[in-house]
Amino acid sequence: MVSDNARERIRLRRFSRSSVAAALLHVGVLGCDATVGVPPSSPVEEPTSALRPEATRGSVPADARVVDFLIDARLDADAHEIAGTVTMRWTNRTQRTVDFMPFHLYMNAFRASDTRWMSAGRGSFRGDELGEDAWGYIDIAEVRAMSTEGVGDLEGGRGPGTVLAWSELEDPSLMSVTLPRPVGPGEDITLELDFTTKLPRVFARTGYADDFHFAGQWFPKPGVLSEEEGWQAHEFTAWSEFFADFGDYEVHLDVPEEMVVGATGILTDTRVEDGRSHYTYQAEMVHDFAWVADPDLVEHWGDYEGIRIRQLLAPEYARDAEVHMDAQIWTLKSMEARFGPYPWSTITIVHPPAKASGAGGMEYPTLYTTGGRATRPGAPPTWLLEERFTGIFVTVHEFGHQFFQGLVASNEHDQPWLDEGVNTFANYLAYEDAYGPNPWVARIAGHPITVRDFGRLSNAGPADREEVDKPASEFGASGRGYGATAYGKAAAVLYTLRAVVGAGPFDRGMRRYVDETRFRHPTGKKLEDILVDEVGARVPLTEGPDAVHFDVRAYLDQALRSTRTVNFLVASIKTQRKIKKDGFYRHEHDGQSTLHRHYGSAASHDPPEGAEDGAGDSGEEGKSAKKTPVSKLPVEDVESVVKIVRDGDFQLPVEVLVEFRDADPELVIWDGQARVTELVFAERRVDRVTLDPAGKLLIERIRHDNIRWGPREETREDGLSAPWGRVIEGLATALLNGGLL
Amino acid sequence: MKLSTALRRGAWCILGVAVVRMGLAAFAGKLGSAGVAVAMRGYTRGAEGFFPALFSVLGESPAAVAGIATLLTTALILGTLANVITVGGVLAHLRAPGSIGAFVNHAIRWAPAMLTSAIWVSVLRLLLAIPCALVGAGMGRSAGFLVGAALWALTMPIHDHARAMIVDGRATRRYGPRPLLAALAQSRRRLLPLTLGAVAWIGTIACSLGAAAVGLAFADHAASAWAIRGLGLFAVTLTVLRISLAVDED
Numbered sequence: 001m002v003s004d005n006a007r008e009r010i011r012l013r014r015f016s017r018s019s020v021a022a023a024l025l026h027v028g029v030l031g032c033d034a035t036v037g038v039p040p041s042s043p044v045e046e047p048t049s050a051l052r053p054e055a056t057r058g059s060v061p062a063d064a065r066v067v068d069f070l071i072d073a074r075l076d077a078d079a080h081e082i083a084g085t086v087t088m089r090w091t092n093r094t095q096r097t098v099d100f101m102p103f104h105l106y107m108n109a110f111r112a113s114d115t116r117w118m119s120a121g122r123g124s125f126r127g128d129e130l131g132e133d134a135w136g137y138i139d140i141a142e143v144r145a146m147s148t149e150g151v152g153d154l155e156g157g158r159g160p161g162t163v164l165a166w167s168e169l170e171d172p173s174l175m176s177v178t179l180p181r182p183v184g185p186g187e188d189i190t191l192e193l194d195f196t197t198k199l200p201r202v203f204a205r206t207g208y209a210d211d212f213h214f215a216g217q218w219f220p221k222p223g224v225l226s227e228e229e230g231w232q233a234h235e236f237t238a239w240s241e242f243f244a245d246f247g248d249y250e251v252h253l254d255v256p257e258e259m260v261v262g263a264t265g266i267l268t269d270t271r272v273e274d275g276r277s278h279y280t281y282q283a284e285m286v287h288d289f290a291w292v293a294d295p296d297l298v299e300h301w302g303d304y305e306g307i308r309i310r311q312l313l314a315p316e317y318a319r320d321a322e323v324h325m326d327a328q329i330w331t332l333k334s335m336e337a338r339f340g341p342y343p344w345s346t347i348t349i350v351h352p353p354a355k356a357s358g359a360g361g362m363e364y365p366t367l368y369t370t371g372g373r374a375t376r377p378g379a380p381p382t383w384l385l386e387e388r389f390t391g392i393f394v395t396v397h398e399f400g401h402q403f404f405q406g407l408v409a410s411n412e413h414d415q416p417w418l419d420e421g422v423n424t425f426a427n428y429l430a431y432e433d434a435y436g437p438n439p440w441v442a443r444i445a446g447h448p449i450t451v452r453d454f455g456r457l458s459n460a461g462p463a464d465r466e467e468v469d470k471p472a473s474e475f476g477a478s479g480r481g482y483g484a485t486a487y488g489k490a491a492a493v494l495y496t497l498r499a500v501v502g503a504g505p506f507d508r509g510m511r512r513y514v515d516e517t518r519f520r521h522p523t524g525k526k527l528e529d530i531l532v533d534e535v536g537a538r539v540p541l542t543e544g545p546d547a548v549h550f551d552v553r554a555y556l557d558q559a560l561r562s563t564r565t566v567n568f569l570v571a572s573i574k575t576q577r578k579i580k581k582d583g584f585y586r587h588e589h590d591g592q593s594t595l596h597r598h599y600g601s602a603a604s605h606d607p608p609e610g611a612e613d614g615a616g617d618s619g620e621e622g623k624s625a626k627k628t629p630v631s632k633l634p635v636e637d638v639e640s641v642v643k644i645v646r647d648g649d650f651q652l653p654v655e656v657l658v659e660f661r662d663a664d665p666e667l668v669i670w671d672g673q674a675r676v677t678e679l680v681f682a683e684r685r686v687d688r689v690t691l692d693p694a695g696k697l698l699i700e701r702i703r704h705d706n707i708r709w710g711p712r713e714e715t716r717e718d719g720l721s722a723p724w725g726r727v728i729e730g731l732a733t734a735l736l737n738g739g740l741l
Numbered sequence: 742m743k744l745s746t747a748l749r750r751g752a753w754c755i756l757g758v759a760v761v762r763m764g765l766a767a768f769a770g771k772l773g774s775a776g777v778a779v780a781m782r783g784y785t786r787g788a789e790g791f792f793p794a795l796f797s798v799l800g801e802s803p804a805a806v807a808g809i810a811t812l813l814t815t816a817l818i819l820g821t822l823a824n825v826i827t828v829g830g831v832l833a834h835l836r837a838p839g840s841i842g843a844f845v846n847h848a849i850r851w852a853p854a855m856l857t858s859a860i861w862v863s864v865l866r867l868l869l870a871i872p873c874a875l876v877g878a879g880m881g882r883s884a885g886f887l888v889g890a891a892l893w894a895l896t897m898p899i900h901d902h903a904r905a906m907i908v909d910g911r912a913t914r915r916y917g918p919r920p921l922l923a924a925l926a927q928s929r930r931r932l933l934p935l936t937l938g939a940v941a942w943i944g945t946i947a948c949s950l951g952a953a954a955v956g957l958a959f960a961d962h963a964a965s966a967w968a969i970r971g972l973g974l975f976a977v978t979l980t981v982l983r984i985s986l987a988v989d990e991d
Contacts, residue, residue: 384954444792445958453793461800570784690787704780704797707787718778719786720794723960725774730956730969731813732769734949736762736820737976 038318041301041325044308047345050265050284050366052306057343060285063093064519066245071219074254075293080208082197086219087146090245091188094227099182101191102233104244106217108172109236110136110200110207116171117204120477121238129203136200136207140166140220145180146190161192173236175220193220202356204238205369209356211259212294212314216364217242221288224411224521234413239482240472241405241412241419244287246519253279255293262312262348263291264367285343285519286365287409292350304329308346314353320391323374324349327395334433335426338507339403339514347402349395361394363401370395387442388435389454396427408517415524416472416482417560421490422527428455428495438695455495455698458488468493469524469560492698493559499696500550500653501535509534528556541653541669548653548671558650559699567648568672568691569705575630575685578639631711635662640686640710642679646672650699657693661685661710667693686710747985748978750838754831757841758823759977763970765819769812770966776805791960824980825859826852831981832908835988847908854907854915861918862900865925866893891939898938899924901987902931934986941983948976 051057073084092098109117112135144161166177183189197218200207206216221244223233234240255261257277265283272278283289292312300321302309309328311321328349336342348367352359360371374391404426405412405419412419431439431451440448449457463484466475475482498506509531517526531552538549558564581598630638642658656668656679663684670677691706700706709716748755777798786794799806829851830844839847869892877885903924906912912920928935952972959965 383958445954447791447957447960449790449792453790456793457796572783688785693787695789702797702801703789704786704794705784707785708783709785716785718781718784720781720791720798721774721778722963723791724777724795725770726960726963726966726969727956728773728809728812729766729770729966730953732766732816733762733956733969733973733976734953735813735817736766736823737945737949737952737973737980 038298039322044301044303057341067247069249071251080199087192089190095185097182097184101177102223103175103220105138106236107138116235134201138197141194144192171235202358205362212356214292214359216290237473243411249283249289251281258295259293260297261293264289290364311349313351317351320374324395327392330434331396331430334430363398368398389441416486417468417490420486424487424491425494459492460484463489495698501539505535548669564650565648566650566700567702570689570708571643571645573710640681657690659688661687751981759974857916861921894939897942898935905987938983938986941979945976945979948972
């Protein structure tokens with residue numbers, strides 16, 4: 001009897017032998033036993049164009065194409081080295097004239113212990129340590145100028161050329177090349193660089209682990225020339241990611257025959273010679289090129305409206321393939337619906353082996369690495385723990401980057417919130433699109449933790465000390481502040497804004513932002529300006545002459561460029577006697593001014609029954625009123641006072657839901673400008689006050705002080721301490737009875 | 742010893758130990774609850790989930806988190822120590838029921854030997870961890886874990902037997918490893934009590950984990966506290982019955 005897995009393996013082998021197309025489908029995977037456990041799927045034919053048809057993807061602005069690459073690369077899998085030549089034609093799309101060109105040599109961050117990158121984190125990143133003698137580097141052998149005039153074909157640039165002077169800058173992750181002549185507006189130049197990249201043992205997104213090789217940021221990449229600020233090139237530090245111009249790539253990879261390869265773009269040619277496989281990849285309008293080679297990767301296929309989706313999974317994660325594929329497809333649907341079409345024709349998902357987990361969770365154009373184990377045999381039973389997070393969220397998040405940074409190519413170093421935060425926010429919406437409003441991402445023994453809860457938890461304590469809108473290099477080396485701020489806080493800022501101003505105008509703004517910045521390098525200001533333009537600078541939250549407005553600019557300023565925190569609390573609720581006209585009041589009548597006695601009612605000048613009409617006599621009603629406790633007074637004689645405190649420095653309006661014992665509830669909006677406000681409700685007894693009842697303020701993390709009961713004779717449960725006591729009692733019972741000895 | 746005899750003789754032990762443990766657990770629950778109640782004074786949880794609300798409170802009170810961690814660690818240490826210390830009294834009581842005073846006397850008298858015996862069985866388990874690790878390396882972590890749990894379960898009745906020999910006076914060197922080695926050597930002849938003892942211990946663990954799970958899953962239901970206590974009582978009953986299996990042989 002042949003098992004399903006074995007049958008699948010046999011089927012794949014047959015496919016590899018019989019189909020010409022299979023030659024383009026990375027034959028290396030088919031001969032190994034690693035397919036065990038991978039769910040069945042049919043290979044999808046490689047698209048013929050790296051971009052989807054224009055009718056589907058929309059137009060690509062011609063001037064966005066700045067730099068084209070032709071790269072030859074040969075992998076020495078034993079030495080873990082890539083020897084290559086990159087020929088690049090760069091066009092000056094600005095009005096500036098330049099006489100030098102900076103290059104990012106990202107791999108040099110791992111060259112020695114005193115690089116900016118290594119010294120900041122003391123050689124560790126996300127809990128991983130760069131192993132002993134596991135250095136990585138990129139060694140530039142020669143830089144040549146091939147042409148100072150435009151050439152139609154990059155191949156034509158190959159040749160002896162003119163050798164150029166170059167030098168590494170203070171940190172070896174940057175170098176500067178002196179150009180043979182100034183390159184003015186509209187001119188282009190073709191440079192050729194010979195390089196050798198030594199991959200580090202997998203660390204900080206890239207490198208090798210045994211036969212697994214992931215090449216990310218592996219070739220010299222020029223900086224971005226900005227009209228306003230000149231060359232933009234940054235030293236590679238722990239939390240700074242990447243920034244580059246768009247262009248087309250043709251990459252020839254030469255790898256050991258047994259390697260399964262995946263890369264940015266489409267595979268256009270493959271051949272095997274002398275025990276080596278030669279692959280040609282082409283990518284259009286991307287700003288980076290990454291690839292993976294490993295003999296053990298197993299494939300899983302899918303497609304979505306003409307987009308070829310190919311997963312390359314380490315065998316130990318093969319059973320997760322369908323989980324990732326599902327997440328990929330619902331995220332793609334959500335993001336296309338919200339942010340416009342995905343322009344490329346391929347998506348490649350790499351799930352690195354556990355030994356190379358440091359390569360997981362990173363995005364590159366049309367290719368990303370995921371991580372985590374989505375399904376596991378020894379997982380807790382679902383009644384104890386059910387979750388839609390492990391593994392899945394990484395896939396959702398890394399694919400999300402295809403839009404927010406892959407397509408809308410903001411500067412990840414200067415404004416990391418613009419890709420990480422906006423993308424995380426988009427991930428929350430993708431979850432809601434897939435599972436419904438505010439769905440759970442985990443259920444612990446039936447207790448849900450929803451997307452909003454997750455959003456609040458992600459905006460963790462360290463974010464209180466960091467501004468959102470600042471360069472990655474200004475965050476601490478530990479990464480706690482960076483993660484909580486650039487991801488969690490920034491996402492919470494956007495989610496809150498959307499909830500307050502309304503999904504309609506906000507979503508229009510986000511769509512416009514993406515439409516206007518596809519294949520561009522937008523700044524945060526661009527996003528802010530569009531949002532303000534779409535939702536309005538001051539959004540009225542109430543009507544009338546004293547209407548409360550939500551000042552969007554002020555909100556964004558505080559949220560992005562200050563460390564102000566949001567925390568409102570219900571300080572007190574009290575019921576007190578209503579002030580009545582009781583005592584002596586001066587009256588003008590016929591030109592005479594005299595004192596008249598009032599008896600506790602604005603309407604009556606008459607003493608209540610049994611009271612004497614005389615000065616100094618407060619009357620029976622007054623006496624009895626003072627003796628009657630407030631709780632026994634008729635509702636007409638009382639008023640409730642709700643004191644609300646803005647405990648955080650962040651000024652923004654907040655909704656206040658006031659529930660009464662003897663009247664319908666009322667939703668009040670306080671503008672939140674002052675530190676404290678008192679809301680008075682005449683002739684009503686407040687039962688309960690809830691701040692932000694709809695949970696709009698995702699940016700407010702501390703919420704246990706948002707709901708308070710009004711004064712009542714009976715005691716009220718707080719709803720948390722007793723359940724928590726039962727949890728502790730259960731745990732203590734388990735520990736006391738464990739009987740381990 | 743018949744089950745009915747063990748239950749009759751052990752009833753007071755079961756009730757006594759269970760009541761003490763329930764009291765300690767309930768006290769821990771009250772302490773944990775009080776910490777949160779202080780932070781929640783005047784406030785109430787709305788429609789928010791249990792854990793998000795709890796995180797909001799505990800996120801602002803690192804001291805409360807430390808307090809809870811200390812509380813639970815103390816419960817683990819107390820529980821383990823109490824097991825070790827009282828087992829001498831339980832064994833003596835099962836063999837020849839006496840007064841509470843006699844129980845306490847036996848417990849105190851045999852406590853040092855019970856403590857050293859616990860150390861020896863810990864050494865044995867450390868040695869058994871080697872084959873578990875080998876199985877884990879060869880067949881996967883799950884297999885290693887299962888083998889480890891089975892071996893741990895089997896060492897419980899062997900350890901009970903060793904302790905019974907000490908209390909019974911048949912072990913000459915009560916502080917050394919010999920009683921444990923003797924019990925180990927005799928285990929082939931005691932397959933039934935060995936198996937039943939292991940199953941009883943697994944039952945105890947299941948009840949204990951069940952108590953934690955009930956507390957977690959039904960935190961919002963006041964009645965869950967009684968389910969927790971019921972499971973605690975059942976766990977103690979199983980423990981005493983397991984120990985009685987060792988007495989039975991003597």
